[in-house]
Amino acid sequence: MKVTVDQDLCYGSADCVYRVGSVFTTVDGFGAVIPGREDTGDDPRVREAAEQCPSQAISITDGQ
Template structure:
């Protein structure tokens, strides 16, 4: 499983960072999501981050 982020859709709410700061960060320029770990070890936290994203900019892709 890997995380895919659509920066064009991201509104910079930061919910993903609050949910899993080891996997997500935000750009200092515009606040959009930065995926630090494309294939996270904790699948449950990754799913939670995808679910709480208000703009639905995150998705999970099964490998």
């Protein structure tokens, strides 16, 4: 499962970084997925970060 952050929706709360710093980071003040960590959507912590994202900017897809 692939995880992404929509930069147009993100408003930079950094909640994702706080929850799963091994997968998320900030770039120019907005949430982003650390390069090479895009395929971590199966991780329950990543799923929780997506569900709890205050701007609903995190998406998890089947990667296709």
